Amino acid sequence: MTVFLLDRRSRGPAMLAAVSLGTAMVLSSFAATQRAAAQDYPAKPITVIIPFGPGGHSDLVTRPLTTVSQKYLGQPLVVKMMPGGQGIIGTEAAAKSPADGYTLLAAGAGWNSALPALEGRSKGPDDLEPVALIGKGSTLMTVRTESPHKSLKDIVAFAKANPGKLTIGIGGPFTTSETFWRWMTKVHGLNVRLVKFGGGSQMMLAGLGGHVDVFGGSPLSVSEHFRAGKLRPLAYYGSQRHPEYKAVPTAKEEGLEIVLEIWNGFVAPKGTPRVAIDRFAAALAKMLEDPIVKETMAKHGEQVTFMGPDEFAKFWRKDFDFFRSMKDAYALKGVLHDAPQAAPKN
Numbered sequence: 001m002t003v004f005l006l007d008r009r010s011r012g013p014a015m016l017a018a019v020s021l022g023t024a025m026v027l028s029s030f031a032a033t034q035r036a037a038a039q040d041y042p043a044k045p046i047t048v049i050i051p052f053g054p055g056g057h058s059d060l061v062t063r064p065l066t067t068v069s070q071k072y073l074g075q076p077l078v079v080k081m082m083p084g085g086q087g088i089i090g091t092e093a094a095a096k097s098p099a100d101g102y103t104l105l106a107a108g109a110g111w112n113s114a115l116p117a118l119e120g121r122s123k124g125p126d127d128l129e130p131v132a133l134i135g136k137g138s139t140l141m142t143v144r145t146e147s148p149h150k151s152l153k154d155i156v157a158f159a160k161a162n163p164g165k166l167t168i169g170i171g172g173p174f175t176t177s178e179t180f181w182r183w184m185t186k187v188h189g190l191n192v193r194l195v196k197f198g199g200g201s202q203m204m205l206a207g208l209g210g211h212v213d214v215f216g217g218s219p220l221s222v223s224e225h226f227r228a229g230k231l232r233p234l235a236y237y238g239s240q241r242h243p244e245y246k247a248v249p250t251a252k253e254e255g256l257e258i259v260l261e262i263w264n265g266f267v268a269p270k271g272t273p274r275v276a277i278d279r280f281a282a283a284l285a286k287m288l289e290d291p292i293v294k295e296t297m298a299k300h301g302e303q304v305t306f307m308g309p310d311e312f313a314k315f316w317r318k319d320f321d322f323f324r325s326m327k328d329a330y331a332l333k334g335v336l337h338d339a340p341q342a343a344p345k346n
Contacts, residue, residue, distance in 0.1 A: 039275065041101050041273075041275065041276040041279055041280075042073060042074065042075040042101065042102070042276075042279070042280070043075075044075060044102060045075050045076045045077070045078050045102075046069075046073070046075055046076075046077050046078065046101070046102050046103075046104060046280070047077075047078045047079075047080050047102060047103050047104070048062055048077050048078065048079055048080065048104050048105070048106055048266070049080050049082050049090045049091075049093060049094045049097075049103065049104070049105050049106065050062060050079055050080065050081050050082070050090065050106045051082055051083065051084075051087035051088070051089060051090025051091050051094075051105070051106065051111060052081070052083045052087060052090070053081060053083040054081060057108075057264070057300070057302075058106045058108060058264060059079070059081070060300045060302075061106075061134065061135060061264050061297055061300060061302050062077075062079060062106050063079065063296075064292065064293045064296040064297060065077055065134075065284070065287050065293060066078075066079060067292060067293075068287050068290045068292060068293060069283075069287065071290075072283045072284075072286045072287050072290070073280070073283040073287075086110065086111055086115060086122075086173065087108070087110060087111025087112075087115070087122060088111065088115065088121055088122045090105065091105060091107075091111055091112065091122045091123050092122075092123065094123075094128070094267075094268075094269060095123045095127055095128060095269055095270070096269070097269050098269065099129075099268070099269040099270060099271035099272045099273075100272065100273070100276070101268065101272050101273060101276030101277065101279075101280065103268070103269065104131060104266045104267065104268050104280070105128065105266065105267050105268070106264065106265075106266065107128070107264070107265050107266060107267040108262070108263065108264050108265075109174075109261070109262055109263050109319060110173070110174045110262075112124055112125075112128070112267065112316070113125075113316065113319045113320045113322075113323050114173075114174035114179075114323045115174070116320070117320050117321075117323035117324040117326075117327070118174070118323055118324070118326065118327055118330050124316075124320050125313065125316045125317050125320050127270060128267040128268065128269065128270060129267060129268040129269065129270055129271070129272045129277060129309075130265070130267055130309050130312040130313040130316055131265065131266040131267055131268050131277050131280055131281055131284075131309055131312070132265055132266050132280070132281040132284050132285070132306065132307060132308060132309065132312055133263055133264070133265040133305060133306065133307035133311075133312045133315060133316075134264055134265055134266070134284065134288060134304065134305070134306065135263070135264050135265075135297065135302040135303055135304050135305050136238075136261045136262060136263040136264070136303060136305045137218065137219070137238065137242075137261065137262050137301065137302065137303045138176055138236055138237040138238030138239075138242075138259075138260055138261050138262060139175070139176040139177055139180075139216040139217065139218060139236075139237050139260070139262070140216060140217055140218070140219055140222050140233040140234075140235070140236055140237075140242070140245065140248065141155075141177070141180075141214060141216055141233065141234045141235045141236075141237070141251075142207065142214070142215060142216065142217060142222055142226075142231045142232060142233050142234065143155075143207075143213065143214055143215075143231070143232050143234060144207065144208065144210060144230065144231060144232070145229060145230060145231065145232050146210075147213070147232065149213075149214075149234065150232075150234075151234055151235075151254070152234050152235040152249075152251060152254040152256070153254060153255070154234075155213075155214060155234065156184075156188070156190070159184075159190045159191070159192050160190065163190075163191035164191045164192070164193060165193075166190075166192045166193065166213050166214065167192070167193045167195055167211075167212045167213045167214070168181050168192055168193065168194050168195065168212060168213065168214045168215065169195055169197060169203040169206050169207050169211075169212035169214070169215030169216070169339075170194050170195060170196045170197065170203065170336070171197055171199055171200035171202070171203040171204075171215075171216070171217075172196075172197075172199060172200070174323075175216065176216060176237050176260040176261075176262060177215070177216035178194060178336075179260055179323075179326065180216075180237055180251070180258065180260055181194055182194075182326060182329040182330055182332070182335070183258055183326065183329060184256075185329060185332060185335060186326070186328065186329035186332075192335070193335070193337055194335050194336045194337065195211075195212050195337050195338075195339050196336055196337065196338055196339060197339045198339075200217065200218075200221060202339070203215055203216075203217075203339075204217060204221065204225075206339065207231075208225065208230060208231075211339075214234075216237075218301055219242050219244055219245060219301055220300065220301030221301075223244070226245075233245055233248045234248070235248065235249060235250065235251045235254055236248050236249070236250050236251070237250070237251050237258070237259065237260040237261070238250060238259065238260075238261055239252075239259045239261065241253075242303075243303075261319075263315075263319070264302070265307075265312060265316075266280070266284070274309075277309050278308075278309065281308050281309055284306070285306050285308070288304050288306050
């Protein structure tokens with residue numbers, strides 16, 4: 001690289017042209033080097049940042065991919081746990097990483113749609129590059145079998161006739177259950193009490209013990225109690241009926257124009273070369289078809305759904321825009337209440 005030191009006598013048009021030409025050559029060389037590096041992608045292991053601790057859902061759906069990545073990608077996937085701040089710490093670290101395709105983020109609806117849309121925290125579709133969606137699912141609305149409510153329509157009718165009396169268990173921030181009932185207060189004017197617990201297990205105990213009227217759960221977390229005859233699923237918030245609960249209608253089938261889905265995918269720092277994104281996505285599609293991966297993900301209740309970068313970009317944007325439209329509903333006071341500190345026992 002040539003450096004020109006210009007004094008006052010040498011700052012003529014010819015010298016400035018030489019500087020401009022030199023700069024252009026350097027930039028062109030740098031771009032060519034980047035393109036060449038992208039063409040060789042991946043030439044080394046790829047780090048996947050999981051913004052939560054071990055054993056969480058993001059970890060469980062990412063780990064199976066690490067067992068087959070060498071076969072389909074030619075390089076290992078290295079998992080890096082960065083928990084904290086509802087996923088914000090890991091997300092921020094990923095966003096600040098070099099945009100070379102060798103650092104990806106295990107992304108999800110809560111920390112990459114809800115948080116940035118509702119609170120302006122974390123990173124959303126304007127800050128990161130979509131790579132691929134790997135799975136999506138939703139939540140079952142459930143009641144105890146002793147409940148007088150036999151359908152979602154029964155629940156809505158009771159809530160309308162008894163303002164402020166229906167209690168709904170919420171297992172954490174921005175869950176599908178909370179979002180659904182926030183939407184119901186906004187669109188249908190319902191007055192309900194959302195009771196916030198420290199996690200899904202505490203909420204489940206409260207529901208089984210009759211301390212809340214309605215509560216939600218993943219199909220996997222509900223299955224044991226459903227088989228034991230303790231719970232009655234009333235509706236599924238997803239776009240279509242869950243294959244393990246075919247008799248349970250979707251909320252949309254019950255007349256409510258809403259679909260809420262939890263999703264998992266991979267995103268990259270802004271500016272990551274498209275060739276790297278496409279190659280990773282293509283390899284990922286093959287990984288998701290691997291029998292070992294499919295079996296493991298099914299065990300964890302994940303419905304494998306692959307979307308490449310373009311389709312995923314549209315899906316993510318729609319999800320983000322929905323949460324942004326819910327800002328006023330989430331800002332309502334007096335809706336959310338803390339549960340008793342001691343978790344109720346069944």
